[in-house]
Amino acid sequence: MGVNRVLLATIAVLAIVVLGAIAYTMYIQSPKQLSPSPATNMANTPMETRSSSQSSQLVFSYGDITVKAVLPSKPITITGGGSTFVNIQMQSWIQRFRSVSGGLVIVNYQSIGSGAGEAKWFDRSLDFGASDIPISNTTYQRLVASGSDFIQIPVVAGSISIIYNLPSWDENRCGPLRLSGEVLADIYLGKIIYWDDNRVKELQIEECRSLLPHEPIRAIHRSDGSGTTALFTLYLSDVSEEWRTRIGYGYTVEWPRDALGYGEGGRGNEGVAAKVKGTAYSIGYVEYAYAIVNRLPTAAVKNKDGNFVKPSPETVSEALKRGAKNLPPPNAYWGDVPKSFINREGPNTYPIAGLAYIFIYKDIAKDPDMARAISVFLKWILTEGQKPENLVEGYLPLPPELARIAVKYVEQGLGI
Amino acid sequence: MTPIRGFLKGKDLFGLIGISNLAIIATVIIIVAILGIEGLRIFIKEGVNFISTSVWSGVRERYGILFALGGTLITGVMAISIALVMAVASSITIVEILPRRLKPLISSLVDLSASIPTVIYGLWGLFVLAPLLANIAENPLLSALKSYLGSPGSLGTSLFTGSILLSIMISPFATAIVREALYSVPKYVDEALYSLGLTRFEVIMLKVRYIRRAILVAAMVAYGRAVGETIAVSMVVGNVVNPEFWKILNPGYTIASLIADQYQNAESYYYMVPAIFGAALILFAIGLAVNIAVIAISRGARYGD
Numbered sequence: 240m241g242v243n244r245v246l247l248a249t250i251a252v253l254a255i256v257v258l259g260a261i262a263y264t265m266y267i268q269s270p271k272q273l274s275p276s277p278a279t280n281m282a283n284t285p286m287e288t289r290s291s292s293q294s295s296q297l298v299f300s301y302g303d304i305t306v307k308a309v310l311p312s313k314p315i316t317i318t319g320g321g322s323t324f325v326n327i328q329m330q331s332w333i334q335r336f337r338s339v340s341g342g343l344v345i346v347n348y349q350s351i352g353s354g355a356g357e358a359k360w361f362d363r364s365l366d367f368g369a370s371d372i373p374i375s376n377t378t379y380q381r382l383v384a385s386g387s388d389f390i391q392i393p394v395v396a397g398s399i400s401i402i403y404n405l406p407s408w409d410e411n412r413c414g415p416l417r418l419s420g421e422v423l424a425d426i427y428l429g430k431i432i433y434w435d436d437n438r439v440k441e442l443q444i445e446e447c448r449s450l451l452p453h454e455p456i457r458a459i460h461r462s463d464g465s466g467t468t469a470l471f472t473l474y475l476s477d478v479s480e481e482w483r484t485r486i487g488y489g490y491t492v493e494w495p496r497d498a499l500g501y502g503e504g505g506r507g508n509e510g511v512a513a514k515v516k517g518t519a520y521s522i523g524y525v526e527y528a529y530a531i532v533n534r535l536p537t538a539a540v541k542n543k544d545g546n547f548v549k550p551s552p553e554t555v556s557e558a559l560k561r562g563a564k565n566l567p568p569p570n571a572y573w574g575d576v577p578k579s580f581i582n583r584e585g586p587n588t589y590p591i592a593g594l595a596y597i598f599i600y601k602d603i604a605k606d607p608d609m610a611r612a613i614s615v616f617l618k619w620i621l622t623e624g625q626k627p628e629n630l631v632e633g634y635l636p637l638p639p640e641l642a643r644i645a646v647k648y649v650e651q652g653l654g655i
Numbered sequence: 656m657t658p659i660r661g662f663l664k665g666k667d668l669f670g671l672i673g674i675s676n677l678a679i680i681a682t683v684i685i686i687v688a689i690l691g692i693e694g695l696r697i698f699i700k701e702g703v704n705f706i707s708t709s710v711w712s713g714v715r716e717r718y719g720i721l722f723a724l725g726g727t728l729i730t731g732v733m734a735i736s737i738a739l740v741m742a743v744a745s746s747i748t749i750v751e752i753l754p755r756r757l758k759p760l761i762s763s764l765v766d767l768s769a770s771i772p773t774v775i776y777g778l779w780g781l782f783v784l785a786p787l788l789a790n791i792a793e794n795p796l797l798s799a800l801k802s803y804l805g806s807p808g809s810l811g812t813s814l815f816t817g818s819i820l821l822s823i824m825i826s827p828f829a830t831a832i833v834r835e836a837l838y839s840v841p842k843y844v845d846e847a848l849y850s851l852g853l854t855r856f857e858v859i860m861l862k863v864r865y866i867r868r869a870i871l872v873a874a875m876v877a878y879g880r881a882v883g884e885t886i887a888v889s890m891v892v893g894n895v896v897n898p899e900f901w902k903i904l905n906p907g908y909t910i911a912s913l914i915a916d917q918y919q920n921a922e923s924y925y926y927m928v929p930a931i932f933g934a935a936l937i938l939f940a941i942g943l944a945v946n947i948a949v950i951a952i953s954r955g956a957r958y959g960d
Contacts, residue, residue: 490920
């Protein structure tokens with residue numbers, strides 16, 4: 240009879256496993272209405288807690304901004320996720336912020352991709368979502384329909400570097416390769432095939448034009464969906480009528496040059512960079528941070544004023560300052576915001592600049608401690624977090640003009 | 656009788672096996688159901704276009720996976736053909752030709768190569784195999800065949816390179832099966848064949864014929880591995896939406912690498928998540944079809960003898 244009991248127990252365990260699997264699949268099918276799940280790594284929560292009555296005030300500054308923030312009265316864990324682009328910066332911020340808050344505010348960030356970040360924030364699995372583009376039109380319509388008020392703010396800036404592998408080019412004598420948006424669009428459209436095409440030639444300085452060989456340009460692009468592609472194609476759509484009507488912009492687009500056999504995809508920034516490095520006569524586009532850290536040869540791109548500019552904190556900041564002027568209210572549809580940083584005027588402006596965004600629901604402020612925790616974290620990354628010592632190499636700060644607006648949106652949205 | 660000995664025998668054991676089996680079947684059914692439910696929207700939207708057109712555009716919300724379907728089938732079939740030749744050849748070498756003392760060493764080396772993580776195969780494929788193939792095979796082929804198989808100036812990352820890399824990766828699995836089958840041919844068959852005065856080569860050929868069902872099984876196992884392999888193939892296949900997927904010297908896509916590339920930001924587009932689930936369902940259907948075909952063929956072989 241003992242054997243039967245063992246058998247019974249085994250059957251019970253297996254039945255539980257199967258039922259669990261079914262329950263889980265039903266759970267992931269159903270929309271989540273529950274409040275955000277508690278933190279996963281409770282192990283990191285500090286053991287010592289401050290007396291609950293004490294609410295210490297902190298003061299942060301950045302440029303001419305000075306902002307006050309209040310710590311929560313008990314330890315709070317915030318869970319965020321989304322954009323892979325901001326991940327490295329976010330982890331660094333989180334680590335430094337832990338000591339700023341005395342361990343009272345613990346932030347977890349999961350690098351699950353911008354699209355997933357938006358979706359999981361929308362169904363309230365995350366306290367905040369981070370994305371390389373603002374809230375999409377579909378999500379925005381659903382937010383309006385459900386009556387949930389929210390704010391979105393920029394948190395950090397990024398840019399795109401055009402990298403190239405042109406063995407015959409003499410960078411010491413000729414400087415960086417020069418390209419324009421129209422030429423880039425026509426290369427990726429497959430209309431400019433060879434390096435010695437007249438339209439590429441005429442951008443270079445006179446004595447260096449002969450260095451361009453009669454070799455087909457190998458155009459490398461991201462094969463995986465990415466914010467990098469979204470920003471790059473947004474720029475191409477802005478400068479090229481044909482790109483806008485035929486291709487458009489987004490995380491993944493069609494690449495007409497591939498059909499000619501002169502285009503190819505690489506997975507991630509590292510995949511594109513590896514292919515450009517390994518392929519003579521190629522060009523590609525990567526995240527600015529990636530090009531800087533790996534010291535890849537970067538092209539100068541023609542800006543609206545006709546100057547050829549390489550990406551740098553200063554040249555990207557020029558574009559962001561100009562775009563900051565027409566930032567819409569935090570709960571509006573921000574679909575046109577990315578365009579306002581693209582191809583801006585100014586002699587020293589780099590034409591491709593973009594932002595990463597964070598989304599939060601206003602009703603998260605119902606819990607005063609949660610409101611304080613999110614507010615103090617966002618205020619810190621928008622001020623102290625933008626200073627060079629707190630930025631990871633290659634990430635670009637928000638100009639103070641933009642950071643001030645973002646801090647204002649946080650204070651208005653959370654009431655603290 | 657110790658309690659352990661009394662544990663699990665007779666009907667109890669069968670009951671346990673039956674329940675474990677049910678759990679596995681239930682899991683498979685749940686997976687297929689999820690793929691179907693999640694993918695339903697794309698089949699309604701695109702209909703047959705989903706598998707008969709080549710387009711992957713989040714911007715226009717148009718999805719057709721013919722290019723990836725073609726890439727999957729082409730790389731799978733090419734990889735199996737090459738891997739089977741390698742598997743049969745290396746099995747014959749190990750079982751029939753090598754001196755007795757070398758056999759365990761060589762077979763364990765072959766088995767070891769099956770346990771190398773696929774990302775390492777991918778790295779090797781990207782940095783060593785792809786440039787090598789571009790120089791010794793692809794570019795000569797391209798200049799000889801004009802544009803039938805691809806555009807000139809190959810970079811080495813292509814469906815062809817993907818197939819070669821896959822065949823190298825899956826051949827240890829196929830070899831293990833073929834080798835064991837060859838070992839299991841009864842000694843008296845050997846003796847009988849030699850006693851008829853056949854040469855060594857003729858005996859080996861007859862023995863290979865004798866184990867042809869095992870070779871078929873090896874092909875099936877290898878196919879399963881080939882079609883699902885993601886990361887290594889993704890690194891060398893080029894990852895390009897290539898409507899002319901039969902031009903195997905051009906970069907292309909497989910369904911597995913397409914899914915790996917696209918899932919991250921898929922939720923930003925209304926139809927991309929269903930499209931990914933739909934593609935996964937098709938991948939599953941291919942696997943099922945191949946399994947059924949192989950079972951049918953092996954039955955036929957048994958009765959045809």
